[in-house]
Amino acid sequence: MTVNSAHDLAGRREVVTEVPGPRSRQLQERRHRAVARGVGSALPVYVRAAGAGLLHDIDGNTFVDLCSGLGVTGVGNAAPDVVAAVRGQVSEFTHTCFLATPYEGYVAVCEELADLTPGDHEKRSALFSTGAEAVENAVKVARAATGRAAVVVLDHAYHGRTNLTLGLTARNNPFKQGFGPFTPEIHRIPASYPFRDPAGQTGEQAARRSLEALERQVGGENVAAVVLEPILGEGGFIVPAPGFLPEIARWCAEYGALLVADEIQSGFCRTGAWFASEHEGVVPDLVASAKGIAGGLPLSAVTGRAEIMDAVQAGGFGGTYGGNPVACAAALASIGVMRRDDLAGAARRIEQTLLGRLKDLQSRHEVIGEVRGRGAMIGVELVRPGTDEPAPELAQRIVAACHARGVFLLTVGTYGNVLRFLPPLVIPQGLLDDALDVLEECFAQVAAGGAG
Structure with missing residues (x-):
């Protein structure tokens, strides 16, 4: 598909291959031969286009973007202006x-x-x-x-x-x-x-x-x-x-x-x-x-x-x-x-959605020690049940489960146990809700002892 403007790509989350897909894996092999080992990537899927809250990879998968290029693309990726x-x-x-x-x-x-x-x-x-x-x-x-x-x-x-x-x-x-x-x-x-x-x-x-x-x-x-x-x-x-x-x-x-x-x-x-x-x-x-x-x-x-x-x-x-x-x-x-577009106001609206959904999730999963943050910069700290001991392995399993379902989420924190929510400030409400639905599914499966 020819893309004239990544920002104009209307779409939804869609996973049509395993993650990463075959073309991304091929490109990853090229990377190993050319790119220094010290340069890491959290999710080795190779992006061909991106818009307001979506990442489209070279295998035809579409991910809801909760990362914004580590907080860079607040106005959206390839924003028309x-x-x-x-x-x-x-x-x-x-x-x-x-x-x-x-x-x-x-x-x-x-x-x-x-x-x-x-x-x-x-x-x-x-x-x-x-x-x-x-x-x-x-x-x-x-x-x-x-x-x-x-x-x-x-x-x-x-x-x-x-x-x-x-x-x-x-x-x-x-x-x-x-x-x-x-x-x-x-x-x-x-x-x-x-x-x-x-x-x-x-x-x-x-x-x-x-x-x-x-x-x-x-x-x-x-x-x-x-x-x-x-x-x-x-x-x-x-x-x-x-x-x-x-x-x-x-x-x-x-x-x-x-x-x-x-x-x-x-x-x-x-x-x-x-x-x-x-x-x-x-x-x-x-x-x-x-x-x-x-x-x-x-x-x-x-x-x-x-x-x-x-x-x-x-x-x-x-x-x-x-x-x-x-x-x-x-x-x-x-x-x-x-x-x-009052993106400060948009960030406050994102905060309302994230804090509401994530605190509700916390009430059902004791592995969530704290939900915190401001605006579209929200963290969820995961701990071992009944303690404040960090649970980085659980965080990684949640993230991996989200990736497999088409939601791009990262961990953060000194202890590696915090889920990082950093969506574009222009993310459509429907995409944000969908990503949080997926997160709930992942917690139900992984945090409750599923296979991940």
């Missing part, structure tokens, strides 16, 4: 390098970021290509602006795969194993993890516990920045207890450290607000963004207070592809779709 903007920009020019000769698209994206990120202060932005670059450059800004070296991060954090951001990332395997030593002057404090914290502990108490240890071990006057995800992503879609983030922000202001919000996964309407920091009224000094910003094209940014961003000397930011004109065009189109 993005496709049109990309085509228009490609027909004009594909690259000059903003460091050599600039162009309006870069400036326009920075203007949008100044308007959209939390706070009404004067802001500046610098554009890059990947989330890790954004976080790394945020650290550079913090050190340049404060004259300090120490950087503080949370347990369960994930911030990227460069040397510096691997140092910020908490989980060793597979991210860090064998790649050290890492950049020095990185210090880790406990996160607020309500499901696993002491019963009754408030967010303020969790923050004080962490910060008191930090003051003893590092000294607040030595901290350049506290870098945190307002909702921990790879750590397990962990929403801190109310009060945790504001208390961290208050401490940063008291000690002159910068609060850096890694909004790479949680930004651009994903949690029901433009940025997850907004849910508790937290205004970071610096915001790192990527993923959902450009409808699938590689673009990232650091946005922050003007006086802080301008502490970096001319030429201190850079990168050949940072703020590529095609990616900027895609970002402007994506932001336009988010505004026009």
Whole structure:
């Protein structure tokens, strides 16, 4: 079948072969001979087209997409506005390098970021290509602006795969194993993890516990920045207890450290607000963004207070592809779709569906320890019955059963035991309901002791 626009593909979940199918298996053999072993794939089906909530593979199978390319395609895959903007920009020019000769698209994206990120202060932005670059450059800004070296991060954090951001990332395997030593002057404090914290502990108490240890071990006057995800992503879609983030922000202001919000996964309407920091009224000094910003094209940014961003000397930011004109065009189109179609509101509606269905499922399956999250960023933590002991094997069996039935779902979390729900913000309600019906079938079979 010839596909003119993947976004226009009307369809439904359909599995016509085993998963993966024969053509995907053939391509997988080619991959083994050409692609490095360290590059993994959660589901080895090869995609030929994708739309708003559907993935179509080369064997004729159609999967409901609950992943969004790890949170990237919030506006949908091959969204018409993005496709049109990309085509228009490609027909004009594909690259000059903003460091050599600039162009309006870069400036326009920075203007949008100044308007959209939390706070009404004067802001500046610098554009890059990947989330890790954004976080790394945020650290550079913090050190340049404060004259300090120490950087503080949370347990369960994930911030990227460069040397510096691997140092910020908490989980060793597979991210860090064998790649050290890492950049020095990185210090880790406990996160607020309500499901696993002491019963009754408030967010303020969790923050004080962490910060008191930090003051003893590092000294607040030595901290350049506290870098945190307002909702921990790879750590397990962990929403801190109310009060945790504001208390961290208050401490940063008291000690002159910068609060850096890694909004790479949680930004651009994903949690029901433009940025997850907004849910508790937290205004970071610096915001790192990527993923959902450009409808699938590689673009990232650091946005922050003007006086802080301008502490970096001319030429201190850079990168050949940072703020590529095609990616900027895609970002402007994506932001336009988010505004026009109120995708923050769409995320809140997805949250209502997911939390309602998943909490009902929890009431029938004691292996579900917690359902948590915001907007279209929801996690389901699986445990062994009657305990809070992680059940990663069960999570993998549930995911495999979903894949076999045409629902693309992934696990996440430090313990590998959290089901990750990250659908496109434009997913049709019928597809989302169908995927949740399949999930219920999988729990009935697998969690209740079926063959899987």
